[in-house]
Amino acid sequence: TKMRSNGRIQLHSEDPHQLVFEALLNRGTPGVIAVDDFVLKDGRCDNETYGTCDFESDTCGWQLHNWERVTSQRISLPATDRSTRSPSGYFALAKAPGGRMVSPLKWYHAAKHRCLRFWFFISGTSSERLNVTSVVDEDQEKSLWYGAASEASIQQWFSASVNLPAQEKTPMVVFDAATSGNPGSAVAVDDISLGNTPCPPPGSCSFDEDTCNWYNAGDLTNAQWYRHRGATVSNLTGVQLDHTLGSKEGYYLLLDAEDTSARSLGSMQSEALTLGPAVCFRLYYVMRQNSGASLSVGFLDEHHYLDGRATTVKATTPSQWTLLQVERTELPPMFTIIITGRTEQGSSDIAIDDIDVRSGRCTTAETDPEASMPPTTEADSPATSHVTEPMPSKQPAPPEVVTWQSKTTAAPATTEPLPPVVCKRGEFKCRTENTCIPGSLLCDGVYDCLDGLDEKCESGAQCKENEFFCVTRTPSACQPRSMLCDGQEDCVGGSDEALCGACPAYFC
Template identity: 45%
Template sequence: MQSKQWYQRRVVSTGSWNAGARFYYEANIVGVSIDSTTYSQCYPATQNKTLENTRPVTCDFSKPSYCGWFPEASPNNLDWVLYSGDLGKLDLKWQPEDSAMDNGAYMYAYNTESTTKVARLLSVWMNSTSDVGRCFTFWYNMWHPNSGQLNLLQHVDNVSTSLLWTRSGPQGKAWQKGQVQVQSEDKHRFILEAVLPAYIPGVIAIDHFVLKDGYCESSNVCTFESGNCGWQLHNWEVTKGSSAMVPPSDHSNKAPHGSFALATSSGGRLVSPAGFHKASQHKCLRFWFFIAGRTAEALNVTNVIDDQREEHLWYATKSHATSDKWYSAAVDITSLQKDATLVFEGSTSGDPGTAVAVDDISLGDKACPPPGSCSFEEDMCNWQNIEGRKYASWYRNQGPTSNLRNGLKGDHTLGTDEGYYLLLDRSDLSETGTAILESETLAIGPVACVKLYYYIKQNTDTKLSVVFADLLGKQIGLATTVSATGPSKWTQLSVEGTNLPSTYMARITGNTGFFSSDLAIDDIEVNEGKCDSIPDVTAKPEPKTNPPTASTPLPSKATTVPHETTTTEMNPPTTASTSLPSESTTLQHDTTTTETNSPTTTSTSRPSERTTLEHDMTTAEQSVITSEAVTVTPVPTKIEVPSTPEALMECNRGEFYCRDDLTCIPGVLVCDGIPDCPNGLDEKCGVQKKCRPQEFLCTTRSSSDCLPRTLLCDGKEDCLGGSDEVLCDVCPHNLCLNDGVCGLAPKQRYPVCDCPDGYEGPRCESYIRSTSTEHLRRSTAQSNTGSIVAGVLVSIGVVAIAAVVAVVVLRRRREPRSRETL
């Protein structure tokens, strides 16, 4: 018997649920009663002053019960999981080893299901802000190449939800900082949303939330989130994408809520604050710009000296930035002996759909690196991933990769695990396995040399190629490709371009396969002139403690071990042109799916605990590979690679999409020498190895995987994607060619073609040449021999007949003589 007790009040945090959710009470003893149940702070709900509502938004998750954050416990959503020491540890190699606060606690989301899932974490309701607003800062970790997307949403008074900030794709191994300036006239709450692809081992982690009244702390980057940063606005305004419509979002937050500076009329001037640029120092001006419209839209950067003389530094028009996207620029500001003021001058017609905008303005303490050159110690130096989400991504990495067997331990610039390099991770699970890195617009030529260092594990299928392209994305000359036949070490590659146009871009393409390794590149240099006339200044130095800047790589003697190289003509996907710079300008595409170095979110230093919480060939000559050790001029080999437009439909597992929005074919038929796609895409196989008749190509593995046909339909997936187990127990009408008959053997599930006379091959695709040319030759020879024999026989017959006739005549002559004698 339980003793009589008074009712006791209990408060349980259940999180936010959608309408219609039910709660169940369970007890393991009899005599339990409940009474006066109330629900508060439901979602959607009105503001209630409950215990939950008094908890702070600021939180480091070391004491989660004191945090004002709760899961949106929808049955269709994933949960955010608390990691604290052994709690929540899954031994995932993509899981951060420690929190952003070094206290061992953070929240993470992880998807093991077969469909894309969402995890949401909701804050308590907050009252309206002042005119100044509030600053919300947080840290996040998105290391895996396909980790998904992280969004920060603002839910206002159960009425609307807006996007404040977003990131997607790989953001590097280190914790990154996110920051937004928030203003609202109504009560509101934050929602941190992770969108996680299916079966992706990537982890999205969040930590160290800080909310405070007032503006966000200023940095050396003006994001316009907290005002104009002291810039004087003359026919310019600071606005948001949600208000201006074009551009639809800013660059810093990549969201409609984000702010930027917009020119409002022709001749508008955005003037730098007093003391922004000390004329006696060499500086690098970096910014992002957006141009939409026609010929009237333009952006100029000038330097006003002593209020008397205006020096032109850089310009761009719509004809140079053809896509409606954010572009990057870097302008070298040389030292002067007089005071100077920087000016952005925008020209716009003001017509609907037109815009000239700038965002994320910063002034570096060093000179800009030469266009195209980069050590990746600070950022990506205007090199940018191109193409869409179906492509893999290059990202900045530090120290070893997740695949320790590759042997890569550090970068090339510093030679330590503290240095940065660009990585194409073999764990990237994109559809193509190919990543394309594009430079800013270059104006170096007509002869130029691209030098870089790369790392590929020996005897793997990973490949690296370098090519030049014009502003429309059309390839110039031949692509230079290297593969992993040399030692597993940093190796120099030099690629020379000739007959280059006045403006162009360089592209670096990496491809990983099933038997591949990670691919790393570092210390890119682009110089005018032939490669053999340019000294090497980025060879791997001895380890240093103090990293050099991108513009001052450490010099030492180069050591080059060449890997296997080929020079090929390729058809890279066509992309939009980039903006035309002046001599000291660098431009860059902006892609929201892959950028890893936004000025406001890429700090990798963790806060201390005291911190407040298909084309035509041009006339360009062949590229030449040179190095200090060898000079190789490979024989060009023309190949074709499949074009890769965006897919508009989905195929079944193990099938190949013909990219015509109509056709899917069994993957085992790809690269078998017979076009099955209406557009022939399945046979544009590039340098794929030719398999023997008793083999088939495993299309989802590396390009050299020819497997025995006995593995087809054996009940085991030998190819990634299961393409070898798709065409089983069926006889497609178009499988056997040239009147071949399709059939299934009693103990074989894969269809077999019975070929008519004169044809052979797995699909009766080959006409036996011996029945044509050789057989004809033999037939002719036999015919000639027969004629000769016939002639001989006729001659013999004639002689025989003549002999018989002669004998008969002689006998007749002898008979009268005999009678006369008698």
């Protein structure tokens, strides 16, 4: 990515030594790696300065009680860490039957509200649980967030946010885990960070401090979104100021037209949300007028399949901050939002800012006089999509607790419902018969689900004989069949790699 970031490594050596920085560039994917501003000092790295821990060099002062710092090379799950997305990357893993990971002493100042963000992996049965608590005194422990394996429909890293309220005494933050240690079970944490402001509402973001749990989806062959401020390198959109502050110092999210990735499109995906069934989504965007750039917004269900049609806008409006509003009324209980931009090199950058996601239908209000309005795109949008209301520049007041489920959670009830069928990554769930089929079988002209749900796709018929249908339509609805089972996830969601090396039992 083009994002600049601070790195740190805790070194331990009693012998004279040299430091070596080694970088690797993929010949097939042009790119640049640069380093600057080295600082070497005695003592431990300052956690307050960095406020993050990716576990790559050490535990950053976190106390691990029956947790361990490991890589995926030693265990089966998770397959990679979150930071580097590789088997050699480090993360914190809970050991059976469970343990506590406690924050460093005086990790932060509690005089003001802060936002704790982290990524977690949880897999297994009802035994696998993760609880985030705040401890002021030994007899005062408060639960801030709770997650269970039964709520994680697929095996992947999820992001979460927790508000740390202002108080007189600085509490310790504890990751309290329980796990059976059985095959297929895991409770892990990675990429802990601490923001200087309260968490925004789930899914919403001004990008002035970070990306608020929005992340680049797909692999590095796609163009990458990154936080930026001021004018762009190419200045192809004319963006000088962000939308939130109207300032050169304010940040926004940018998809650079000069990105040299193999594909000229990039997707940003939200954390898992439970704001439905009715949701109002808003953002502001800038694209160079009459360029070949486009921007689409889609909603994915818990198995990463597109729910309904994506809403797409093209560069027909003036090159200024423009409101895009999408309303959906029948979303599933858990969903994510995916924003996909498509550029043409040397044609137009794409900038977005002030994402606002709210439960309920959109309300009509006066439009922002400084923002133009794109034309409605009924051909590309669901019937409920429209563009009417500007989003306020300031974020609304945050809820007391923000979780990956977008609601406060408590300890589970003693009686648990039967777990639903969990499809593997790249599979599609036939709702009525409660079975899963490979995603590559969708829209192929053959009814694999008894109710024919796998063939209810309008754009699938547009694919040629030498193409297959990518159900998430990201990066595109139709892709070459040569990409099937090539060992690389070309269709976001992994459906192109779900039917490889084996024939399903119901086929043979």
